[in-house]
Amino acid sequence: MRKYKNLKFWIRSVDLATEIYELTSKFPAEEKFGLISQMRRSSISISSNIVEGAGRSSDKDFKRFLDISYGSLYELQTQLIISNNLRFVDDELFEKVEREIIEIQIMVFTYAKRF
Numbered sequence: 001m002r003k004y005k006n007l008k009f010w011i012r013s014v015d016l017a018t019e020i021y022e023l024t025s026k027f028p029a030e031e032k033f034g035l036i037s038q039m040r041r042s043s044i045s046i047s048s049n050i051v052e053g054a055g056r057s058s059d060k061d062f063k064r065f066l067d068i069s070y071g072s073l074y075e076l077q078t079q080l081i082i083s084n085n086l087r088f089v090d091d092e093l094f095e096k097v098e099r100e101i102i103e104i105q106i107m108v109f110t111y112a113k114r115f
Contacts, residue, residue, distance in 0.1 A: 002062065004054035009107035010047055013069070016100055017043035020076070023097065027088050035083055042076040045069070046104070063115035066108055073105045 004010050020043035024036040046069050053065025077098060084094040 002054040013047040
């Protein structure tokens with residue numbers, strides 16, 4: 001079992017999920033079952049899969065869950081782009097959050113290459 005709470009990309013992914021919840025709370029109400037739900041689920045999936053993989057007994061399993069987490073980061077990035085296109089997120093906030101997603105993507109990818 002790995003100590004996931006020491007992994008910087010896990011810490012940052014939890015912070016990212018919190019930020020996504022705050023960001024989507026300002027979306028139009030009709031998006032409750034659309035982008036709001038999708039973005040929240042994607043953002044939670046990132047840290048959740050890191051933790052699930054850390055709790056597995058083999059490096060192969062851990063890498064598989066890191067790969068799933070990595071995919072969720074791309075899913076969230078796409079949803080953020082759509083939200084920006086629809087003007088639910090202004091350009092400045094979009095760039096800030098997208099930078100955070102990209103930095104976490106790099107961290108997860110780099111760490112997963114160890115296995």
